[in-house]
Amino acid sequence: MPPFDYSKERDQANKAIAAIDNNIKALNQTREWLEQHIQQVQKGLSSIEKKVADEIGKVREAKGSTHVPVDQARRA
Numbered sequence: 001m002p003p004f005d006y007s008k009e010r011d012q013a014n015k016a017i018a019a020i021d022n023n024i025k026a027l028n029q030t031r032e033w034l035e036q037h038i039q040q041v042q043k044g045l046s047s048i049e050k051k052v053a054d055e056i057g058k059v060r061e062a063k064g065s066t067h068v069p070v071d072q073a074r075r076a
Helices: 007-064 070-075
Strands: none
Touching: none
């Protein structure tokens, strides 16, 4: 009996390995893009939070000169 030729199976396995390698590369590129995007979103959120805090501070300062605390208003 002649030896069995595994070249077809080897070729299929090599193609499968190449496909897996390509998928891993694509996943790594996607992960890197997501990490960069998340960082950009976090920077944007930090900027928005700072602006909101600044605006709240301005409103509180403006109210501060005319604002009467609740217990003072009740005593009056």
